Amino acid sequence: MESFALLEGTDEIEDVSERCLVGKILAPKNLNKQAVANIIHSAWKTRASVRISPWNENVYLFQFDDLEDLRRVLEDGPWSVMWSLLVLQPLKSGMVTSELEFRWCPFWVQVHGLPIAKLTRGHGETIGRRLGRLVRVEAHSEGLLLQRNFLRIRVEIDITKPLLQGFILHHREEGEVLGGAGIIVLYKYEKLSEFCYDCGRIGHDHNECKFVSRDEGINSGYGPHMRTATARSLGSSFAPTQRPVGMVKMCTSQF
Template structure:
């Protein structure tokens, strides 16, 4: 019979884990044969309702942000009715516990948000998964489509354009302006933030030269013009020497 370890797999004086520590521990623990035995434990009845008042977020930045600063900035930005409890989970990963679901919807529906110009990926938290399983690879943005000719402005076309940047979710064909004309239309898109942002596309036109249609991402935060990634600017780009 194998002996159970007498010392913890990991201990840290820090209030929460940093960098890739969670992934490292999980990988190391998976190699221990005594962990292969499975158990089935009961689901907490109130967990589903409790999770409706939770959001989890990750700030895309190499800089570490303290919990107090994150709470101060987001409480003001969200304009919530009641206080929000903020817990630091890992480096730049925070759990937000709300008192009422109305405040949750207000924070969630108006994404994206930034903290000191750094993009915050904000997600609903499922009671079925561990914090370490949350996928922060995707975030929702409104994208302004500039210069799209009037005869191409349909919901179907705008959704098709949005699918070039990610998963198109919604459209806004009105935008700023009046009557049938506005400077731009918008599309709501879920984007893979682990990949470079799509800057726009060349529009093919019959009997006219191709025309470049640029995208403008609303409230997307710090952005590198060199590699196209969120989370740093061109001065701090890891690829600038390539």
């Protein structure tokens, strides 16, 4: 294959990548492009205009006239179109379309069932890193977070893997040995689109699942109970300096 270079400045126009998002709708079939555009315009309610360009296989380019609109769309996500998840990512200068990977999506995850003494920012960070890429823990203070009876964590989730359902918490004092049944702690996902109740993955339902058999899926533990309404924002949160990644299944944990 021959080597070839394109000279800079011959036909380029202004780089608008910073005002663009590229997204993929995780639907089992190609959706009507005009219907998608209508739904998105209605849902986003941007101050300035947004140009929507359909590419292929439910992939779209979104060009914003206002950067604040773009930031708000990312912050208020995830978004669903016809019950299917829309995975968004910034368009980077020099990006090649064949290299696009729609793998990570931010969710607000509520952590229910923790003892009151465990409702702290530090425990929220620990749990968030187990869920995926920790973005922030909603918190007003360093101590107990008693504004709610659950933790609320913003985390980027690897949507190619099954959703995590929660964990069993064993409390151990110094010198004690783990034992007993433990406490069941459950994850509930805000704005969770349709997903497979058999395998726990987003992007298909049980009728099209290729990961587990129908018999295996009967006792999977997945279901609509993993969805929850969007909690009112407390207006303050903590963003960690590092964002390590870690994905685990239902597990036994101690704090």
